[in-house]
Amino acid sequence: DVVAGIGGGSSHDLAKYIALKKGARLVQVPTILSSDASVTSAIGIREGWRARYIGHIEIDRILVDFSLIKQAPKELVRYGASDILSSHTAKYDLKIASSRHKERFDQSYYEKARDMLAKLAENRFEVRDVTDEGIKTIVELYLGYAEIAEKLRSDRAQEGSEHFFAYNVEYLTRRQYVHGKLLAVGILAMSYIQENEFDKILQLMRDMGLEARPSIVDLGKEDFSKAMMTLRAFTERGGYYYSVINEIELDRSISEELYKILSSTF
Numbered sequence: 551d552v553v554a555g556i557g558g559g560s561s562h563d564l565a566k567y568i569a570l571k572k573g574a575r576l577v578q579v580p581t582i583l584s585s586d587a588s589v590t591s592a593i594g595i596r597e598g599w600r601a602r603y604i605g606h607i608e609i610d611r612i613l614v615d616f617s618l619i620k621q622a623p624k625e626l627v628r629y630g631a632s633d634i635l636s637s638h639t640a641k642y643d644l645k646i647a648s649s650r651h652k653e654r655f656d657q658s659y660y661e662k663a664r665d666m667l668a669k670l671a672e673n674r675f676e677v678r679d680v681t682d683e684g685i686k687t688i689v690e691l692y693l694g695y696a697e698i699a700e701k702l703r704s705d706r707a708q709e710g711s712e713h714f715f716a717y718n719v720e721y722l723t724r725r726q727y728v729h730g731k732l733l734a735v736g737i738l739a740m741s742y743i744q745e746n747e748f749d750k751i752l753q754l755m756r757d758m759g760l761e762a763r764p765s766i767v768d769l770g771k772e773d774f775s776k777a778m779m780t781l782r783a784f785t786e787r788g789g790y791y792y793s794v795i796n797e798i799e800l801d802r803s804i805s806e807e808l809y810k811i812l813s814s815t816f
């Protein structure tokens with residue numbers, strides 16, 4: 551009567567799904583931290599290469615074995631920070647949406663998300679070096695955001711235009727990615743489009759040992775530009791939240807300029 555999800559993001563989503571179907575208790579054991587799937591209650595699936603959440607499940611226990619996680623490639627753990635950093639662009643999108651009266655804006659959530667990002671920044675070198683403190687920081691912040699998601703009754707706290715970009719890339723290229731890696735590209739790209747502290751986020755990524763060049767996920771100029779130019783249609787079709795994507799025309803010249811900027815930043 552217990553289902554255990556051992557591994558990375560997709561094994562945790564699979565474990566959630568099986569536990570829900572079987573009515574079993576769920577224990578999650580992350581062996582890497584490349585996404586927050588091990589601590590969140592939402593069950594994510596890819597349907598026709600689109601991300602969708604099909605339900606929620608209560609997690610009985612999360613076992614974090616520091617020595618196990620340290621055996622994983624350091625890079626995979628570092629990129630786990632992306633699912634925290636994503637709140638930088640996601641909360642900006644929420645602000646835009648609420649100013650257009652598309653959604654309610656919760657100031658207390660906004661401040662909490664800001665404080666949590668500050669905590670990540672404080673521990674950025676611990677994250678880079680994948681120390682116990684660094685791993686603890688990532689897991690605790692995942693839990694903090696999961697709590698916000700519970701309160702808001704939505705994943706809006708961490709999912710905005712940066713995730714939509716990542717989902718569109720998955721959809722267009724039909725390839726699988728390390729979530730945190732592809733997301734890092736999306737976060738930096740959207741903070742540029744939003745004119746939202748691009749330099750600060752870039753520096754934070756550098757300090758944590760993260761790169762956000764499109765080439766780290768083998769994304770060439772053509773695929774990158776296509777993902778940007780089709781992004782609005784993709785989010786409208788998929789029924790994703792209102793975001794900066796609805797406000798700015800992402801044409802070929804902006805997309806190619808952005809590709810150049812991201813490619814030369816690291």
Ligand SMILES: [Zn+2]
Nearest residue numbers: 585586633729
């Ligand atoms: Zn994510």
